[in-house]
Amino acid sequence: MNKKPAIEIKDLSFAYNGQNVLEDINLTIKEGSFLGLVGPNGSGKSTLIKCLLSLLKPDQGEIRLFGEKLARFDSWSDIGFVSQKANSFNSGFPATVFEVVSMGLYGKVGLFRFLKKKHKEEVRNAIRQVEMEDYMNANIGQLSGGQQQRVFIARALVSKPKLLILDEPTVGVDAKSVNRFYDMLKDLNVNQGITLILVTHDVGAMTEYVTDVACLNRHLHFHGDTKEYEEQEEDMMSRMYGHDVQVLTHNHDHPHDHSHDHDHGGKHRD
């Protein structure tokens, strides 16, 4: 395990409207790993990703991508991103699959330039890679959710990134396609050496595919390989979600069933 880190996050905190969303996050992700970033809804997963991508500015801490400080990092074509909101575009948008995937190269090609033959071949290859070649000239709005998701992955892959970040990519994808989708990610990781970060709240299915797991709920509760994670899973889940449960019971002022059994004589009558 002497691989270089793709991402280093040090003491990162982020507050939104005065409320802490992320606190003291320290996380190093090695090149070549396939990390599952899990946590309940509202746990700050997407916020952390947005900080990594420079879409949000953290209040504290430091981020390095491939050794370079985020402020100075400029090889954005090394990073592919598939957003949670990727398929919330206007479904009437007049763009073909080919055009959408081309957008993944636009940042790389530069101003005043248009796609050359070589670029167009790269676009076609990326579309083949996600097995959407039969839909090359189809309108993006007319595809199913799962097909659109594949197109957005092709858009992220076309610039040949070293790191691919997927934020809840299986939302809106039918159950049948999900496993096929994970297989494809695994293939990218194993056979092409792309470092992957998969953000999900669906903990079950993903552990079969990822090499590492990080659990986030405002704090980073766990980071380790899949084996360690599976050993500690139960404990970890209760630690991570337990915090939430307590808050909930507190707010609603419901006596805990549990405490009722044990509290003989009503010690906590107030």
Next chain:
Amino acid sequence: MELLQQLTFLERGIIAGLIIGFICPLLGAFLLVRRITIISEALSHITLTGIAAGVFLSQTTILMGMINPLYTGLIFSLAGSLLVEKLRQIYKHFQELAIPIILSSGVGLGAILISMSGGSYNEWYNYLFGSIVTVTLGDLGFIAGTGIVALIILLAFYKELLSISFDQEFAKTSGMKVTRINFFFSLLIALVISMSMKVVGILLVGAMVTLPVAASIQLAKSFRQVVVLGILFGQMAMIGGIYFSYHLNVATGGMIVVTGVVILILSAGLKRFRKGLA
């Protein structure tokens, strides 16, 4: 230069019309996919204010006598475009407010300036509804100049504008300077609106930006097709409009727009026909 001076009034008008019929749909395609075609209405009205200011100044000061009011129109249009962007940021959750605010301020201020400038009825009629026969050589120079600048911006940012229109977040993560590009886009809209003023007129300029792409999106599957068909329809509307207005002796601006509407209806019909076949 001599060749330019030998152009008849009609030839000047036709050249101006073809330039406008090319650039307007090109811009319109981006306004369409960003769902802000309505911005052309706000900017055309603020351009009227600028023209009124130009006419007023040219009558009151000696120095300004030589300035073509189209230039003051352009300055107001640029300011208006940037203001719309600013208002959209201020009213983040009510972005559509920016348009009526700018539009009504423009018309209000314009009405005052027009009443002060005392231009002839005919002159204002031409600004409102466009007049191809009054395109001077100076006007043609203005239209060609702004047209070239607009084309340069479009060529520079074509890919970027498309990517931002489709998915702004992704455009940012692919390393694009979105704020800077949006600033140039604001300039571009202002340029195109003020360049079209003379030929189609303030009240009809929105039509040249909207109608050709409204027709092309009926038939297009790709963004590229929206652009190419839009330009084709724009040229057809221009040539058809000028031809019929000349022969029927009616207002050119109006005839151009009506031709555009006919093209729109035909393309909608063609779409239904195609669907029926499928």
